[in-house]
Amino acid sequence: MNGQGSLGGRGAFRGFLARKGCWTLSPPAKFLAVAASSGFILAAIRLSQPFLAVTNRMHGVVFVVDDWIPGYALEQAVALTKTGDD
Numbered sequence: 712m713n714g715q716g717s718l719g720g721r722g723a724f725r726g727f728l729a730r731k732g733c734w735t736l737s738p739p740a741k742f743l744a745v746a747a748s749s750g751f752i753l754a755a756i757r758l759s760q761p762f763l764a765v766t767n768r769m770h771g772v773v774f775v776v777d778d779w780i781p782g783y784a785l786e787q788a789v790a791l792t793k794t795g796d797d
Contacts, residue, residue, distance in 0.1 A: 774792050
């Protein structure tokens with residue numbers, strides 16, 4: 712043995728890692744995988760945005776606001792609620 716796999720040899724991390732042959736993606740396959748993943752992520756973002764960003768204003772007595780809203784947006788929401796403009 713050439714010392715690559717033994718504990719005292721010159722292998723990576725003193726023999727804890729050994730080089731073995733394995734199947735891997737070719738450069739065109741890697742490009743295709745990255746392009747397909749990117750396309751899927753962009754499509755998921757574009758298709759989920761209309762669902763997640765729905766705003767249906769309703770005239771009512773109670774004014775409900777999420778806790779994370781910034782102060783300027785809260786002031787705008789209060790002004791819209793007081794005027795009743797859509």
